Amino acid sequence: MWKYRGPVKLVILDTAGTICDGPQDLRHIWPDDDGLGVKAPVVPFYEVLKSRGVVLNWAAIRKPMGLFKKDHLRTLLETPEARAQFKNVHGRDWTEKDLDEMFEDYKKILNEVIVHPELVKPIPGAVEVIQKLRDYGKLIGNTTGYTAEASKLLNTKLEKEYGIKFDFAATPEIVKAGRPYPWMVMKHMEVLNVYPPAAVVKVGDTKYDIREGKFAGAWTVGLYATGNDTFEVLAAEEPDYLIPSIAELLPVIWDIENRLMEGRY
Structure with missing residues (x-):
């Protein structure tokens, strides 16, 4: 052969x-920082979800890391914890429209965070x-x-x-x-x-x-x-x-x- x-x-x-x-420890910039690498994607996930009444810790947010970011966001929203929090706040399950809107917000925040000198x-x-x-x-x-x-x-x-x-x-x-x-x-x-x-x-x-x-x-x-x-x-x-x-x-x-x-x- x-x-x-x-x-x-x-x-x-x-x-x-x-x-x-x-x-690195960047808690002086992001108080919830866990000290691990790959912070740039985590920050906007945390902020976008929180703006919709869904609070996940950094460890939970990190689990699907490596996926395309929209797939990552979908995976987070599909967790029982996120589903329950979203429904409790909005009185309904999240929809594809919600996902699309959150991803648009995510991209805007990511574009700012990703070029932070400490992360570059x-x-x-x-x-x-x-x-x-x-x-x-x-x-x-x-x-x-x-x-x-x-x-x-x-x-x-x-x-x-x-x-x-x-x-x-x-x-x-x-x-x-x-x-x-x-x-x-x-x-x-x-x-x-x-x-x-x-x-x-x-x-x-x-x-x-x-x-x-x-x-x-x-x-x-x-x-x-x-x-x-x-x-x-x-x-x-x-x-x-x-x-x-x-x-x-x-x-x-x-x-x-x-x-x-x-x-x-």
């Missing part, structure tokens, strides 16, 4: 919790590792659960202020569906002319990052110390590698390349 024995060609990175928006700041090692990958000829991609507008705002900041630039970035709006479906990864492969899937590495901090990569046939690397999901949650998805942060990524890439050359996969 033929096996690809060439190098890693493309490394696809998630954004929040992988490249930027890492763990790269996770230690991110700038250096990405540059090193480029030095070795690797293409750098980006998939996200953010909206296209928010992603563009964030990626523009990352490039302008920290020199982090992607060869291609995909958002759920440009494909059939976002995570956990593989389409954003496969869109990268099409646009950048990269194949086979064994030449691609997907890196992220949520279970949906791992599923996205696996469904596309790519190598998967979970990051358990800088983002949303814990070691245990990520380990349950059985990624090919599980490391604390992007700072430890380079040895993983070299190990993958050794395995590729030897056909050990």
